[in-house]
Every structure is written in C-alpha cells, then in structure tokens.
Amino acid sequence: MAESVNGGGGPNQPPKEMSMEVRLLLAFLLMGAVMFLTPYLFKTVAPPPPVKKVAQSAPALPPPAPRPLPRRRWPRRRKPSGRRKGSSKAVPSAPITPQTTEPALIVDTDLFTVAFSNQGATVRSWRLKKYAATTANISSW
Numbered sequence: 001m002a003e004s005v006n007g008g009g010g011p012n013q014p015p016k017e018m019s020m021e022v023r024l025l026l027a028f029l030l031m032g033a034v035m036f037l038t039p040y041l042f043k044t045v046a047p048p049p050p051v052k053k054v055a056q057s058a059p060a061l062p063p064p065a066p067r068p069l070p071r072r073r074w075p076r077r078r079k080p081s082g083r084r085k086g087s088s089k090a091v092p093s094a095p096i097t098p099q100t101t102e103p104a105l106i107v108d109t110d111l112f113t114v115a116f117s118n119q120g121a122t123v124r125s126w127r128l129k130k131y132a133a134t135t136a137n138i139s140s141w
Contacts (some may be wrong), residue, residue: 018026104115104124115124 099119102118104117107114107116111129113125113127113129115126116122117124
C-alpha cells in the first residue's frame, strides 16, 4: 500500500510538519509579496492643489524677469614659497563670539523645582520639595 500525502502511517498519526527551510522560504515569499503588492493595492492619494484666488479689481501683472546671478570670482591659488612651515606668520582669525550666560529656565511643580541651563541642555539644580532627609542623615548611611 502507498503512503499517504501527509506522511502518516495510519489514520491516527498526526500529519508531517514542514521543515524549517521550507517555512523560511515561505516566509520570505510572503514578505516579498506583501512588499511588492502593497503599493498597488493601497495607492497614496496626493492632496488637491491649492486654489488660487484671483483678484477681480487688480489687473494681472506679468512676473518680473529674473535677474542674472553675479559671477563669483574665486581667489587664485598661491604658489608655494620656499619658506619653512615654522617661519610662516600667524594669520589673524575671525573675532571670537563671547559666551554669555543665559538665565536659567525654572520648572516649579508641587513635588520638585528644576533649573535648566541652555548651554549643553544640562540641569543646574534639582530640589525635591517633599523630601525630609538632610545631608546629615544621608552621611550616616
């Protein structure tokens, strides 16, 4: 007698399971089908173009002609001189922007008060309002 398609020897045996390789191949095929068929099934709808309001009393003026861009002149490359690297003069740099301290941003709630700094997005101070421990109590731990 020939074996059944499910691979079982008798009517009471469970059907044969697919191997891991077949399952993996089936998973990739289904994922590819979803990826390629989704754009065709769910087409994106472009928003309608904005409605231009036409003024009835003002005559239509032609748009101004575009002005040509000025030509940029690049500086010429200097030929290397026979000087050593150490003997070159220091080139003055652009002025340095002074750093100023901004006032702290303070967030005050029922439980805590936090002061934030805008330089590096850091917390300057953090105070818990309903915390009863003092530094003397903490040092004894």
